Amino acid sequence: MQLNRRRFLSAGAALAGSAVYAGALPGAFAATRDKVRIGMIGTGMRGQTLLRELVRRDDVEIAALCDVEPIMLGRALEQIEKAGKPRPATYGQDRDDFAYRRMLDEGKLDGVIIATPWEWHALMSIDAMQARVPVGCEVVAGVSLQDHFDVLDTQLKTGTPYMLLENVCYRRDVMAVLQMVRKGLFGELVHMQGGYQHDLRAVKFNSGDPARPIGGGAEYGKKGWSEARWRTSHSVRRNGELYPSHGIGPLAMYANINRGNRFTRINSFASKAAGLHDYVVQQGGKDHPNARTQFRLGDIVTTTLSCDNGETILLQHDTSLPRPYSLGFRVQGSKGLWMDINRSVHVEGISKPHAWDDFALWQQQYDHPLWRKHGERAAGAGHGGMDFFVIHAFVEALKQEAPMPIDIYDAITWSAITPLSEQSIALGFQTIDFPDFTGGRWRSRKPIFAFDDRY
Numbered sequence: 427m428q429l430n431r432r433r434f435l436s437a438g439a440a441l442a443g444s445a446v447y448a449g450a451l452p453g454a455f456a457a458t459r460d461k462v463r464i465g466m467i468g469t470g471m472r473g474q475t476l477l478r479e480l481v482r483r484d485d486v487e488i489a490a491l492c493d494v495e496p497i498m499l500g501r502a503l504e505q506i507e508k509a510g511k512p513r514p515a516t517y518g519q520d521r522d523d524f525a526y527r528r529m530l531d532e533g534k535l536d537g538v539i540i541a542t543p544w545e546w547h548a549l550m551s552i553d554a555m556q557a558r559v560p561v562g563c564e565v566v567a568g569v570s571l572q573d574h575f576d577v578l579d580t581q582l583k584t585g586t587p588y589m590l591l592e593n594v595c596y597r598r599d600v601m602a603v604l605q606m607v608r609k610g611l612f613g614e615l616v617h618m619q620g621g622y623q624h625d626l627r628a629v630k631f632n633s634g635d636p637a638r639p640i641g642g643g644a645e646y647g648k649k650g651w652s653e654a655r656w657r658t659s660h661s662v663r664r665n666g667e668l669y670p671s672h673g674i675g676p677l678a679m680y681a682n683i684n685r686g687n688r689f690t691r692i693n694s695f696a697s698k699a700a701g702l703h704d705y706v707v708q709q710g711g712k713d714h715p716n717a718r719t720q721f722r723l724g725d726i727v728t729t730t731l732s733c734d735n736g737e738t739i740l741l742q743h744d745t746s747l748p749r750p751y752s753l754g755f756r757v758q759g760s761k762g763l764w765m766d767i768n769r770s771v772h773v774e775g776i777s778k779p780h781a782w783d784d785f786a787l788w789q790q791q792y793d794h795p796l797w798r799k800h801g802e803r804a805a806g807a808g809h810g811g812m813d814f815f816v817i818h819a820f821v822e823a824l825k826q827e828a829p830m831p832i833d834i835y836d837a838i839t840w841s842a843i844t845p846l847s848e849q850s851i852a853l854g855f856q857t858i859d860f861p862d863f864t865g866g867r868w869r870s871r872k873p874i875f876a877f878d879d880r881y
């Protein structure tokens with residue numbers, strides 16, 4: 427099996443930089459495997475959710491785990507033991523931030539999942555790709571614009587497969603809408619909206635108690651636990667669309683971004699920051715030391731993108747104010763639209779004029795073949811089942827040595843929205859050019875995401 431993996435990776439490296447290659451061998455060389463050895467870097471809250479999906483698969487061996495926080499590593503090991511799976515090699519118990527490099531060198535891995543804080547994603551992905559270990563990286567791909575260019579460059583030079591584990595692309599309604607878009611029900615796409623509208627205040631602050639990662643305090647940084655340890659500091663020092671891929675991923679698939687279409691211009695506007703300070707005072711009182719923190723992240727960051735084919739896309743990042751969760755999707759074309767906030771569709775000529783249809787009726791008709799096939803297996807998986815599909819896609823692509831369905835160009839283009847939006851805001855909300863990360867290949871690349879029920 428290892429021989430097989432090395433063969434395809436070295437052949438991939440030779441092809442790197444060619445117009446077609448961005449994640450796996452072309453079909454002529456493809457082979458299949460029954461089982462893959464997976465390692466995981468970062469076994470925190472997200473890592474443990476993904477692990478749940480991995481341990482229930484017979485085609486995955488969890489070969490190695492790495493985390494620098496012993497409690498998180500212990501919880502992951504417990505999960506594996508409970509599932510009756512063999513104990514993997516472990517790294518990071520010595521709190522060495524670079525223990526993962528030993529895992530990559532020694533693990534004989536067919537793939538690695540990276541579920542660490544954002545600031546580690548680019549370096550860990552680069553190290554893994556250089557060690558010829560295919561990467562499944564949690565969102566985001568990197569922090570700075572340079573990170574994004576470096577990850578892209580390494581993927582193209584090494585040819586090591588890379589997938590961004592963007593799960594919302596696999597949401598059941600999102601995939602049904604993909605079917606509707608592809609069948610032309612909305613006509614020609616004109617405008618789309620989405621974003622990350624999720625009250626994260628109780629994620630950004632807690633008491634630091636490992637038994638209670640959500641809420642119950644006003645601590646962040648070293649005194650916080652889980653995401654409060656690292657995510658909150660991004661709200662202190664950065665102002666931009668900090669988490670674009672849950673919104674832009676599905677919309678980019680609808681618009682065939684990097685595959686016949688591309689983003690051309692971007693701007694972002696940021697509101698004032700009031701929500702996090704209010705929350706700290708509410709949780710810890712006005713004399714709590716964190717009540718003196720100045721948060722740079724605007725509570726509502728609104729980003730607009732233009733596309734080469736003439737569509738506009740609006741994204742909203744809204745994580746610091748009280749609100750029910752909604753990704754705020756809207757997909758609108760010359761014949762109709764879908765909105766997820768009211769779970770409704772209107773299609774001219776089919777819906778009553780000026781009236782909404784309940785999306786549930788359309789959902790049944792346009793349910794994606796992947797959901798029809800695997801819906802039962804996905805039941806109970808994280809985030810309403812979509813976590814099953816994102817892991818399934820990564821594992822199947824590895825086994826079949828097939829192109830990653832959310833590949834390096836998708837990852838970099840979606841994730842680079844963050845540093846570009848930060849630039850726009852820093853320039854007084856200016857509209858700036860969106861780089862063509864594909865180097866012109868977007869013109870000839872064909873859409874590959876979820877065209878059948880394989881992965």
Ligand SMILES: NC(=O)c1ccc[n+]([C@@H]2O[C@H](COP(=O)([O-])OP(=O)(O)OC[C@H]3O[C@@H](n4cnc5c(N)ncnc54)[C@H](O)[C@@H]3O)[C@@H](O)[C@H]2O)c1
Binds near residue numbers: 472524
């Ligand atoms: N796709 C989704 O729906 C979704 C949901 C939640 C989180 N996420 C993403 O998953 C990632 C992890 O988030 P989380 O909620 O698990 O955070 P977390 O803080 O609970 O877990 C991160 C883990 O990484 C470990 N870590 C930090 N530095 C390390 C290093 N150098 N080597 C090894 N381990 C290291 C930490 O000890 C921690 O256990 C983030 O990128 C987040 O945005 C995605």
